[in-house]
Amino acid sequence: MVDGKNKKNQPVSPALSEEAADGPTQHDVVRGPLGFGRETVESLVIAFTLALLFRAFEAEAFVIPTGSMAPTLMGRHKDLDCSECDFNFQAGASREEDDQSHTLRTELGRVNREIERLRRLAADSSAGLQQRDVAQQQLADLESPSGKLSVLKMRLAGKMIASATCPNCGNVMKLIEGEGPSVTYDARYPSYNGDRILVDKFAYDFREPNRWDVIVFKYPEGANTNYIKRLVGLPNELVSIAGGDIWTSRDGQPATIARKPPHVMQAMLQVVHDSNFPASLMQTEGWPSAWTDWADTSLWQSEKNRRQFTATCSAGQSASLRYQRFNPTLDDWKEVRLGMGVRKGARPALVKDFQAYNAISQGGHWVGDLAVECTLESKSESGRIVLDLVDGGQQHSCSIDLADGMATLVAASGVKASTPTPIRGKGSWEVMFTNVDDELRLFVDKKLMPTATPVAWSSEIKKESTRDPVLEVVQPGSTVPSDLAPAGITVKADDEPVAVVVSSIKVLRDIFYIGAVGFGRRGEIRDEPILEFPLEADQFFVLGDNSAASKDGRLWIDVHYVDRRLLLGRAISIVWPHMVTASRHVTVTLPILGELRLPSWPNFARMKFIR
Numbered sequence: 001m002v003d004g005k006n007k008k009n010q011p012v013s014p015a016l017s018e019e020a021a022d023g024p025t026q027h028d029v030v031r032g033p034l035g036f037g038r039e040t041v042e043s044l045v046i047a048f049t050l051a052l053l054f055r056a057f058e059a060e061a062f063v064i065p066t067g068s069m070a071p072t073l074m075g076r077h078k079d080l081d082c083s084e085c086d087f088n089f090q091a092g093a094s095r096e097e098d099d100q101s102h103t104l105r106t107e108l109g110r111v112n113r114e115i116e117r118l119r120r121l122a123a124d125s126s127a128g129l130q131q132r133d134v135a136q137q138q139l140a141d142l143e144s145p146s147g148k149l150s151v152l153k154m155r156l157a158g159k160m161i162a163s164a165t166c167p168n169c170g171n172v173m174k175l176i177e178g179e180g181p182s183v184t185y186d187a188r189y190p191s192y193n194g195d196r197i198l199v200d201k202f203a204y205d206f207r208e209p210n211r212w213d214v215i216v217f218k219y220p221e222g223a224n225t226n227y228i229k230r231l232v233g234l235p236n237e238l239v240s241i242a243g244g245d246i247w248t249s250r251d252g253q254p255a256t257i258a259r260k261p262p263h264v265m266q267a268m269l270q271v272v273h274d275s276n277f278p279a280s281l282m283q284t285e286g287w288p289s290a291w292t293d294w295a296d297t298s299l300w301q302s303e304k305n306r307r308q309f310t311a312t313c314s315a316g317q318s319a320s321l322r323y324q325r326f327n328p329t330l331d332d333w334k335e336v337r338l339g340m341g342v343r344k345g346a347r348p349a350l351v352k353d354f355q356a357y358n359a360i361s362q363g364g365h366w367v368g369d370l371a372v373e374c375t376l377e378s379k380s381e382s383g384r385i386v387l388d389l390v391d392g393g394q395q396h397s398c399s400i401d402l403a404d405g406m407a408t409l410v411a412a413s414g415v416k417a418s419t420p421t422p423i424r425g426k427g428s429w430e431v432m433f434t435n436v437d438d439e440l441r442l443f444v445d446k447k448l449m450p451t452a453t454p455v456a457w458s459s460e461i462k463k464e465s466t467r468d469p470v471l472e473v474v475q476p477g478s479t480v481p482s483d484l485a486p487a488g489i490t491v492k493a494d495d496e497p498v499a500v501v502v503s504s505i506k507v508l509r510d511i512f513y514i515g516a517v518g519f520g521r522r523g524e525i526r527d528e529p530i531l532e533f534p535l536e537a538d539q540f541f542v543l544g545d546n547s548a549a550s551k552d553g554r555l556w557i558d559v560h561y562v563d564r565r566l567l568l569g570r571a572i573s574i575v576w577p578h579m580v581t582a583s584r585h586v587t588v589t590l591p592i593l594g595e596l597r598l599p600s601w602p603n604f605a606r607m608k609f610i611r
């Protein structure tokens, strides 16, 4: 496969239950380059480009078919703009193209040909009467509501992605039309092939693999299959998964948390809330706002449909905004659409590891590792901005002095350090404060602001694995650090008045590694608070970024590690994500090539280096 011979749809993975959604059916495989199909023109262009690239870099291209590395890498998927809030997200659709789907489609073709044959026979006046009766009977059997034709169509319909849930506003988008065997996809939501990536096959000839590298390797339980995963455990380590994080130890020493380097952490953060995409319908009906004026002093003015907030403080005043996750449920949306208004007493919820990419709604794990990001526009020469994050009832903060640009990061444990920043006086900056892997960091305009010593603390793995969130529902004015109000933005004026505008506010979360030990009958994950994996010399431990739907080192049966000899290389970049179709386009159907939507152009926004 690596050499690009057009073997279709291998490899075979262990049979999985049929109702298993896009989750556990992930084969976690990378296919060789350039499948032949609807996106063939695109493939030809990329083939040409890559041929040139290969000559230069001796790299190789692979296609990602499944979503085990989502959202870092997409398998076959639907690219969706939420019909309520316009937030862009992806839903995996690889089961449309899995082995089972292909078998079903082949079988359907066979049944259709048989039906054709029987029809001709039944209508053939030269055939014997008895023969025609038998054909008529067989035809009726095949086409009856419980007959083979409708059973096959139903089973294929079951392979379709019926709906997807917006991670920003909870809106459930229906992706199919019709019912039963005649169900079809809503044409507005086409499925796209997986990302095409470039793999550096010589990456590890001269250096050791690094933790967090995205690597391609031969599947230890099936020699001819290429897998792609993230490297999280190195030779001779005892690797543990606990509290959503990776822990490692050597030679019987206590386990320490494995921290992601800043650029990896940034790339892996996932959006939980984005103020640029308000769900207008809910807002009009009075659904609680994600951001609340916490001091209740009316110093904040919300603008542009709560996309932007302006604080105007006189000397000595401070204004505070707090985030609460008020995500409407399916029922909330139904009631609002039926004109019944919003439910009274909506409660804030914890941030969980919900993954919109997966058809099975999992996301049962609380995520305490969060980040808050916003565009900060200062209209004054002085004042202070304080960003804070709550994790398990522990409050961490970052205070930026607008007069001199110094930022001070303070952990709940008391660890603190300062760093100069360009945030000084009047101006506009993109600021992100993160609390990930027991370390605080500040980024300004995407760049890390390094402190002289890291603002990090060490915990005990046993305690982390059983740590609970603080579930106190807090009201504006409360200073209790609750995980139900886990992020805050505060503007403080000292001697002079201060005016600050915050916009494009995002709450993001870290990846949550699940200690998965298996899947239940309906594809749901069964997990343990701590899982340990000992590694010996030349053994590596790998996990998929889509922790709820990745068959990886946790779940392999014979071995849990990748031997050094099986390493193929490091994934460098996404070179060819799916095409974007213009909103005004024509669909042409060509022989062999099938349907093409023109004009289309490459999705340059997703072409990127893989971190």
Ligand SMILES: [Zn+2]
Residues within 6 Å of the ligand: 082, 083, 084, 085, 086, 087, 166, 167, 168, 169, 170, 171, 279
């Ligand atoms: Zn939405």
